[in-house]
Amino acid sequence: MSPIVLSELPSGPGTLVLCATPRLAAALRQRFGRLQAQQGRRRWDALDCRTLEQWLADLREAWLLRGSPQAWQRRELxxxxxxxxxxxxxxxxxxxxxxxxxxxxxxxxxxxxxxxxxxxxxxxxxxxxxxxxxxxxxxxxxxxxxxxxxxxxxTAHELDTATLRTLAADPTATPLPERLVLAGFHRLPPAALQWLEALRDRGHPVYTLTDEPAASEQEVRSYPDAAAECLAAAQWVQAQWARHPEAELAIIVPDLAEQRLRLQDTLENELAPWLLRNAHAEAPRPFNISLGQPLSETPLVGAALRLLEVFIHPHDLDLQALGSLLRHPHWSDPAEAVARAQVDALMRTALPAHTTLQGFIGWLDRAPEALRRATPMLRQHLATALRLNAEGAGRRLPSEWSNWLPNGLQQAGWLHRHALGSHAFQARQTFEETVQALALLDGILGPITLAETVRRLRQMCRERVFQPETEGLPRLQVLGLLEASGLRFDAAWIMGLRASVWPPAPRPNPLLPSAAQREAGSPHASAGIQQAFARQVHQRLLCAAPALVLSWPRSEGTAECQPSPLLPEPEAQQRLPSPTSGHWGVRALHEPSRLAPPMEDAHAPALGPDERVRGGTSLLKAQAICPAWAYYRHRLGAGTLEDPTEGLDPRQRGTLVHAALEHFWNTVGSSARLRALGEADCIDKLEACVKQALDARDATAGMAPLSPRTRRLEHARLMRLLQTWLEQERQRALPFTVVATERELPLDLDGLPLKVQVDRIDALEDGGWLMIDYKTGTRTDTRNWASERLTEPQLPLYAAIAAPSDPTHGRVAAVAFAQVHLKEPGWAGLAAHDLQLPSVHALDSRHARRHFDAARFPDWDAVLQHWAQALRAVAAEIRQGEAAVRCADERLLEHCDVRPLLRLSERRSQWLALRRQPSAAATERLAP
CATH class of the missing domain: 1.10.150 (DNA polymerase; domain 1)
Known part of the structure; x- marks a missing residue:
């Protein structure tokens, strides 16, 4: 085959250029037009550039229209x-x-x-x-x-191969242009080679389009990792455009699918930071990435697929999946978005992890009235989905389903009253085309169910690549290696050239013998074939631009990388550090003082006179552990969504224990009556109390009743647990009388209104009162009661603040956690004197004095006074707006539900940086 350059090709019907890729065909047409314009021509025939597959398909269509004997009567799959x-x-x-x-x-x-x-x-x-x-x-x-x-x-491959064989056997089967030119092919299959050989035998000229000269400027660089490599490439683009604003550039990536998101984020940060604003989200990018994203990952289509899951699984709804649909911006009425989010938050505490659509609608009908009034369209769309499930029973042809699905989605609230931007509109069009493509399967599948239809549609959306159309042709193209082969740019950067990726590893087809694939020389069959293929592609890429940068990352995660063997020797490579980004976000992290003066965030506004803070003892606990936790959680109302659970979560189970014990002690009332109860009578009373607690729970507004099976299991669990606990109560040496259960104590803590509730109060023989707090877990910390910040403030608050403020209250002689636990039941607490209660230590005992030093705590009143002072100090912090991120032990934040807002890692980095500076005051302010 004779070489030929693009400028030597005449315009007109006498030339046909067969290209390896559609992108190359479009690029050659464009370059050819530029050459004609540069030569002063005002009119010319466009260059006929097609892929081999397109040309063969056009040829078969012409044969069919003419009724030629070569025409195949089979349809193409x-x-x-x-x-x-x-x-x-x-x-x-x-x-x-x-x-x-x-x-x-x-x-x-x-x-x-x-x-x-x-x-x-x-x-x-x-x-x-x-x-x-x-x-x-x-x-x-x-x-x-x-x-x-x-x-x-x-199949298309069968038709193409048969067409090529027909042409090889009879080259006159179709008239050929005067010049047949091949462009961008690295290897051709046997049938194509046989056809070309037949053309040569008949003396018909075949040309190959030669590449431009290899790059005159070529650099090889390495960077610490792929992120640094992406950043360097983006900054290289900036530098190129600063020197040559009209330059056409390319970034070429062998594993573009893996690097696409990282590269896209870096290019947007460096080249188009304005895209961060919502108003500019769909503004044209100065670059184009050839590889789009799966259609299923676009938000609009994701909403449709989630809604279709509700259609086909109304009897087994996963609450997490339902929650994602409730929060989705492309479903139901946008005016109800906030109310739907509230429904999502509420249902996680009231419903099991799996429910039915009918059950969810019933629960929604029993939700608080304000929430029901705020979500009329939600109720309507869910009811429609339930109706459509009934309509979608049975089997239909895929073409019938393709007509039914768009109407069903619309009726059930998909894109209800949504105004679509350009990208979303294109995604909707692509999705509708994909739905209509189901009709192509009529003759293959026959009638199928709705579930099978949705499964196939989901697979089609995962496999279809969506790329919003761009305005014009951006001056930066991000391409894969094969797409870039044969293209020409003003400058190009080829990145990611590590040994594990380039040359690519062999990938023989497992359904065919590997030896047979190697013998046939088929793609991906062996390392040798891959090596030879990569060398051809690599040599062609070296001609992609007059100025070329080749790079590779020195590490990937924790693994060390090696350069591609196709790169020059290490002596010719530049080993570079990670570049510094000019993006404001990176600068704010590493050099915040250069962008703005430091802002003190340790103080929030003081508590206003009309501001009401919820939380009770949990507010005091959070403030004692970390003031910022208390501020975010209890004053701003931040928090995480609960994870749905099957049956009851630990908090709900704890509530049932409290309720059952309340009913039991309201009936029994004292240790004497407990001991007088026979085993059968005690079980009967417990059965009644447990039933009463479960009934009250199921009758709670907004709470879905337990299923009969779950209720039986929970009833049996409570019976085992409470019988075990009552054995602990029977073993108490000193008699007691229960004075109160679940007693609410409104309290004003130096201007901080609180509502606290004591689980139980026992009156002892000597007239003193024992304050009890039930714990259904196994972890309690009474040692903290001797510190300045009480991280277990419930009992100290009852004993030192609430009880003295209540004129009906007796003298508090002890406080104790009742650890109502099946495997490790017991007590933990502190008493003024020995109560002969295991692990409730008298103040003067050796165990208690390990923490309550006699010099600081000479008597019980000193303990109560310490508690009162510590709690008032914490309350003062809350009133004054103390909100610093300050925590003595990070393990205490294990259950903090606003931990991301604390930014612990960022603050730790800042603190370590400040330690290297002379200002000690700044260091103390940010100390983690």
């Missing part, structure tokens, strides 16, 4: 139709028993690729090379070919 047909053939062979053991979609795709290898690359293997898996594939292939023969179908 689309890739979707072909894979679906493979699935059906494989399913028939495997049978209903074995099919669930395989990923049928992946297996069909692998079989589809193996069939293409045998068709295009003539992979053949003797019987002795075949394993059981290979023989099974040959059976599937025979079934597939018989089905195609019966129904008049053929």
């Amino acid at each position: 689309t890739p979707l139709q072909e894979r679906t047909a493979w699935e059906m053939r494989i399913r028939q062979r495997l049978g209903e028993t074995d099919t669930p053991l395989f990923d049928l979609g992946t297996l069909a795709q692998t079989a589809q690729e193996a069939h293409a290898l045998q068709t295009v690359w003539q992979v053949r293997a003797p019987a002795s090379w075949l394993t059981e898996e290979h023989r099974q594939f040959q059976q599937w292939r025979a079934d597939f070919q018989a089905w195609c023969q019966t129904h008049g179908w053929a």
